[in-house]
Amino acid sequence: MQESMEVAISKKQLQKKQGKNKFRLYMKRNWQLYALMILPMAFIIIFKFGSYFGLSIAFKDYKVAKGFADSKWVGMDIFEKIFAKRNFGKAVWNTLYLNILDLIFSFPMPILLALLLNEIRTKWFKKVSQTLLYLPHFLSWIIIGSLAYQMFSLSNGVVNTIIANMGKSPIPFLQENTWWLISYVAIGVWQSMGWGTIIYLAAITNVNTELYEAARVDGAGRLKQCFHVTLPCIRGTIVTLLIMNLGKIMQGSFERIYALSNSKATEYATTIPVLVYRWGIESGKFSEATALGLFQSVIGLLLVLLADKIAKKLGEDGLI
């Protein structure tokens, strides 16, 4: 009994020793890789984790001139205050609503587009159309916003001028709540769909060509190949991107709303990022803005974790 215990202990020690040696050997072999990691790690630590300290002002009555340390702690007062604000519920709802609409319309478009691009056989045509599709991604939202007003405004817009010339009454694309929502989503789809195809196209090139041959032998046409070979093969990519998009469902782009909104159609334009901007930047209420941002991030994190769990249940890899 005692003997066997001693053996066990010495075995453990041996393993430990071996482990240490192994680690040393491993580091000796791979230290360059870790050295390469230092810079990006430093970036994340300094600029992402380093700024976490500032989150403390969500629990303080932050006065700019007093700074972080000297402002009073007020517990959850700031949160109680923002939850009671008139716009808070509306902003949360709008943020979710706009992002869900985006998920429904913007998320599938790149997949569809990638499948279509993949089927183009003429090389130059494929290249030209890809370039044109990528282009909107590189435009700033401010430019897209002013383009949108040039195109769609009621009295000056090109589109409405054409409609008026055809003898029909102009459409308030950006100046009525429901129309604004439609324009918002449509412009978003236009802006992002081209860029989104890149990852899917990369995934598609990885699909084993033998599978297509086998499908053809079995008599599948190009449409059937699409559905039964390409799509199942890029399912992992789709799920990964879906999880990442679900994580963004509480965020939403500030610039996009800021560039497209006006004081006439405000129903859907009050979102969390807009409130953070209004409170934090415009009126200098940094505590409230930080609290709202923190609330948004926490909900966002929960959503990612939830999506990841679901993906794992469905038999995919997940993110974490």
Place this chain on the structure above:
Amino acid sequence: MRKRMVTKLTAVIVTATLVVSMVTGCGKSSKKNTDTTADDPVATQDVNTDDTKTEDTKEAESGYTDYSNGFKEQVTIQIPVYDRAFEGWNVTDNYYTKWIQSEFGDKYNVKVQYVAIGRTTEVQDYMQMIAAGNAPDIIMHYDMPQAVNYYNEGAIQDLDLEEIAYYAPDYYGKLKDTIEKYGKLDGKNAFFFAEREAIYYNWVTLIRQDWLDQVGKAMPTNRAELEDVARAWKEAGLGTLGETLLTKSFTYEYPFIAADTSTTDLAKYLDLNVAPFTWDASKQYLQTLNAEYNEGLIDPEFYLNKEDADAKADFVAGKTGTYGFYINSTTDVISSLLANDPNAKVATMNTGAGSPDGKGYYYEYPAYGMVMGINSTTSKEERAAIWLFLNWMIQDDNLFYLQNGIEGTNYTKNADGIAEPVADFNGESKLSNNNNKDYWCLVQEVANYGDEELNFKANLKILAPAGYESLIQDAYDYYKQNAEYGLITPIFTKSIESVSEYSADLNAMWQEFYVDCVTCSPDEFESKYASYCDEYLDCGYQEILDEKQELLDAGEYLSE
């Protein structure tokens, strides 16, 4: 095993960073803290005595160090300057900032460093700089309520008036009464000011005279006549009345204020920072605008005109027939309009045309110009340098040079002693597009020859584009006709906390509500206005009114 090591390592690094950042954060703030206590005027006087001094700087009896021969070690003062984005003009480094440095800075061994503040984003810029600890030594704003906000944020230190009197006798001599009367907040001396000899004829609403002639209408003298004009323009297919989105400096309601309004109501509702949405004058204004909008008399997309440039573009393009702005001889509005339409003629609109009975009340400027405070992190040497700077700038010669440039180059003096700008001067010493106002606004708001007639003659040259002197003459005459209707916004001698708490939210609400009230159909107006009023009161406006009422009851305000 390996994995655990890596996790541990990461955890250690993360914790270490957090600890380090916390320590550095605290360290910095606590240092700032001690600075602030040393800045306390009372403390400063004691500190003064055991301060390291040179032999040649004498200790005055009052306890202030004499710096009239300059500082022994160079002192840097940061002076804010509004950046109005004039083309080809570097606000922080130009002929005049260099001149200031050589004339004032080098004499006193002070480095005058200008800090640009965006004119339309000034509050944001200031708040961010205050938070970052690099705000200029002077914290300024044209309106008292926002200046009070800065004070409430703790960004402004209390003033020692004797210290100002000691270092800046000429400046203090001129502004003593103003500083003592308006500069107090919660019983402490918080603000100092620039002097203001207010003029009202620099705000001009241009109207298309050629359009008036075309439809055979005379210059409108009240709102009904103005609407008649707009109706005739509409029928002739000409254009609409110009209108912009109101987002700040709320004075829209003035022309609609009833003659029998009580002074307490005026004190409660008049506020540049918070729109008095629920006040009767507002309702009159909104209802008038609603009727005009639905009849197609005003720009149907006025709510897209967020900036002055948008309204200007509409006027220049001939889409609107009226446009209000601060006129200056260098303005390009008229020349651009003529380039688009060589037959265009402009006139100054009667100021009464905005109000229902033609006797419009208007916003009367307070007795002071710029409202300024000293940054809470400014040291006593820097403060002394600022007082010396203000005293230097308020000297007639220096001020005149800043306002007019070099005699014989920028201007010639006429028989009255008035500077007449040289037309189209474009040399090195060219003034900024508003005659360097953003530099000398620290001591004076409007150039002053000490006599109204002389001032008018001088301003005529400064304000009117060549050949358009009649615009200013008319503006002056209209102002004279209406002069009795000026209303001064009362100043509360205590800070109103609910204003700083709710003004941003109320402002966002105002934009949403007012645009909807103007653009809805006339039948819906009453019900919409009523429900918006309830919401507006609920979301903070009632609290503001209550707090103001309390201060009024306690007599904590100045009404002149």
